Amino acid sequence: MNPAGHPDAADDRGFLAPPGGRRGLGSWVFSTDHKRIGLLYLGCILALFLAGALLGLAMRLKLMTPGNELLAAQTYNAVFTLHGVIMIFLVLIPSIPASFGNFLLPLHIGANDVAFPRLNLLSWWLYLAGALVAFVSIFSGSGAPDTGWTFYVPFSQRTTTNVSVAVLAVFILGFSSILTGLNFVTTIHQLRAPGLTWRRLSLFVWSLYATAWIQVLATPILGITALLIFSERVLNLGLFDASRGGDPLLYQHLFWIYSHPAVYIMILPAMGVVSDIIPVFARKRIFGYKMIAFSSLAIASVGSLVWAHHMFTSGMSDLAVLVFSFLTFIVAVPSAIKVFNWLSTLYKGSISLEPPLLYTLGFIWMFSVGGLSGLAQGAAGANIHVHDTYFVVAHFHYVIFGGTGLGLFAALHFWLPKMFGRMYNRRRALAAFWVILAGMNLLYFPMFILGLMGMPRRYYDYLPQFATGQFMSTVGSWILALGLLLMFHNLYAGLRRGPLAGPNPWGAATLEWTLPSPPPRENFAQEPVVHKGPYDFPRQGGHA
Amino acid sequence: MPEPRRDQAGAKLGMWLFLYSEMVLFGGLFLLYAAYLHRYQPEFHRAAQGLDALLGGINTVVLITSSLFMALSLTALQTGQPGRCLGMLALTVLLGASFLVNKALEWGEKFQHGIYPGSPGVLALPPGEGTFYSLYFALTGLHGLHVLVGVVLLGVVMLMLWRGRLRQDHPALLENAGLYWHLVDLIWLFLFPLFYLIT
Numbered sequence A: 001m002n003p004a005g006h007p008d009a010a011d012d013r014g015f016l017a018p019p020g021g022r023r024g025l026g027s028w029v030f031s032t033d034h035k036r037i038g039l040l041y042l043g044c045i046l047a048l049f050l051a052g053a054l055l056g057l058a059m060r061l062k063l064m065t066p067g068n069e070l071l072a073a074q075t076y077n078a079v080f081t082l083h084g085v086i087m088i089f090l091v092l093i094p095s096i097p098a099s100f101g102n103f104l105l106p107l108h109i110g111a112n113d114v115a116f117p118r119l120n121l122l123s124w125w126l127y128l129a130g131a132l133v134a135f136v137s138i139f140s141g142s143g144a145p146d147t148g149w150t151f152y153v154p155f156s157q158r159t160t161t162n163v164s165v166a167v168l169a170v171f172i173l174g175f176s177s178i179l180t181g182l183n184f185v186t187t188i189h190q191l192r193a194p195g196l197t198w199r200r201l202s203l204f205v206w207s208l209y210a211t212a213w214i215q216v217l218a219t220p221i222l223g224i225t226a227l228l229i230f231s232e233r234v235l236n237l238g239l240f241d242a243s244r245g246g247d248p249l250l251y252q253h254l255f256w257i258y259s260h261p262a263v264y265i266m267i268l269p270a271m272g273v274v275s276d277i278i279p280v281f282a283r284k285r286i287f288g289y290k291m292i293a294f295s296s297l298a299i300a301s302v303g304s305l306v307w308a309h310h311m312f313t314s315g316m317s318d319l320a321v322l323v324f325s326f327l328t329f330i331v332a333v334p335s336a337i338k339v340f341n342w343l344s345t346l347y348k349g350s351i352s353l354e355p356p357l358l359y360t361l362g363f364i365w366m367f368s369v370g371g372l373s374g375l376a377q378g379a380a381g382a383n384i385h386v387h388d389t390y391f392v393v394a395h396f397h398y399v400i401f402g403g404t405g406l407g408l409f410a411a412l413h414f415w416l417p418k419m420f421g422r423m424y425n426r427r428r429a430l431a432a433f434w435v436i437l438a439g440m441n442l443l444y445f446p447m448f449i450l451g452l453m454g455m456p457r458r459y460y461d462y463l464p465q466f467a468t469g470q471f472m473s474t475v476g477s478w479i480l481a482l483g484l485l486l487m488f489h490n491l492y493a494g495l496r497r498g499p500l501a502g503p504n505p506w507g508a509a510t511l512e513w514t515l516p517s518p519p520p521r522e523n524f525a526q527e528p529v530v531h532k533g534p535y536d537f538p539r540q541g542g543h544a
Numbered sequence B: 001m002p003e004p005r006r007d008q009a010g011a012k013l014g015m016w017l018f019l020y021s022e023m024v025l026f027g028g029l030f031l032l033y034a035a036y037l038h039r040y041q042p043e044f045h046r047a048a049q050g051l052d053a054l055l056g057g058i059n060t061v062v063l064i065t066s067s068l069f070m071a072l073s074l075t076a077l078q079t080g081q082p083g084r085c086l087g088m089l090a091l092t093v094l095l096g097a098s099f100l101v102n103k104a105l106e107w108g109e110k111f112q113h114g115i116y117p118g119s120p121g122v123l124a125l126p127p128g129e130g131t132f133y134s135l136y137f138a139l140t141g142l143h144g145l146h147v148l149v150g151v152v153l154l155g156v157v158m159l160m161l162w163r164g165r166l167r168q169d170h171p172a173l174l175e176n177a178g179l180y181w182h183l184v185d186l187i188w189l190f191l192f193p194l195f196y197l198i199t
């Protein structure tokens, strides 16, 4: 076996080499190596992302012109439901933490694995099981679920489609997410290398830490909500049935108590990626380290108190509306703190516009547009006007696709050379970015206007005055798809045949770059001792 | 292969995090209970008279006693008495199982009177009382499931102890099983007054 730490060995495939001569699927799906588990997640997530994207394309195609009957009405309902369920529960919730988090967390803190490696593997198996059950719910029973990803009662109780199986899948996926969070919190507490104080943690690790707490403390509410829908349907409990004294509003509360914090599970790790990438390409220490770390925790805690801003039109006291609207504005503050700190880091930095930075800048643009439009909805008055319109759809996709999605792509461009040891084509990566950005904005910006004009979300058809916006949006979806194809093709070609990347192609200062690419199986041959912060670059300019 | 790393403190931290998530899981149902109690106070009081406080009380004593034996088993292991530890665990499992039997009898009696989830008997009740019984079955059912898991878990721990794979110097597995058991016990201590004593 190769002793760890031979950066010059050109054919050293590190942890990718078959362990002990065992190759094939078994050496992956039964491996407790956090790096292999991270790649398993990454592969599944990207595959499911493509599936979800295809469903989105189908939806856009159907909506291209008014009166279009490309999809039957019932199929259309199933398609938007599946698009939501796949993208939220199978792609976005695990996205960065389960893939890059698994791969990088032990490397960033100088450990050889997470705290509970076998539990980590169990998380992945549960994720796979959840995906399979979700798949079964599509093709069994009396039709794919048609409730939308929110499973609102009373419709989710009454519909004859296969909702019972789908919510079981959600329950299993939630369990997987809890176990990952529990593992990460314990890992960060217990396994930091000597000298790696809390103030020397990378901001990516800080964001994983905040995310993991949300996963542990918010996801169980989703679990019980899914179980309740299941028992409403199977055992006929009637807890949300108004005709039996139940209250459907309580379902909405339970659902959003999880599902609002869930958007922070999706966005916080992407913010961590951004915070780690910007200083590397500005060759400057991050501006406001403590505030960025603190704002992650602030988002995690305040973000758990704003859920009812999804229910302003559902029936609530005026006082409650006021309080939840106010808290929603408060939670925007830590996000803004991050954005200002990122920009301040770039200010007077020695910037090199490599692909990871470009995707990161895309993140900041899209997230800012999405975040500000979120405030428009958080205002109690404006909310009444745009509630359940395309405005909400546009806002969410700007924040989550433009934010988490571009954050994930930035992470791919930053860390794939570390994972596979090979570099992609720089120019194609830059070109793909501009196509993606153009496509995204053409796809989602018209939705803001459509929403303000009154186009309701999830409708099968629309009035002629919405036709122009809908058409533009569909064209945007094609451009976006083209950009994604370009990007994934370039990344794939790069990791197959690209030139060797070397241990530290970007000159970054966190611990994973001290290892060869790909990293050896046992990570660190000797436990590293840390003497400096994650953004103290070796040859720094005049700036500190 | 290096000796597998045993991080006792880490294992316990992980367990505590898991227990937090369990509390939140039940918390969702407690939230529903609170909201409906607020709305249907008289109905809840009337419906609670249909439950047998004596049976519930016995079960409370059974679970508290089992928690005592659980704690004693840990002391036994830490003072180097694996045999005594095994005995205490057996008593814990026995009491856990009798809790389940008692619960099954109680449910069975309700079923016989036509009170089970979604039954015509429940549907015929006034709205708030039906809600009370739905919550009763949901919460005690979920709790019973946890007791069942706990009994199986303790069985596994006993097996490992029997085979000598659980020793004085790394008691984390037993400690964690104990923490879980105490949590299940604690949840019952909330369920008992909320369902049996609010008449």
Ligand SMILES: [Cu+2]
Binding pocket: A259, A260, A306, A307, A309, A310
């Ligand atoms: Cu929200």
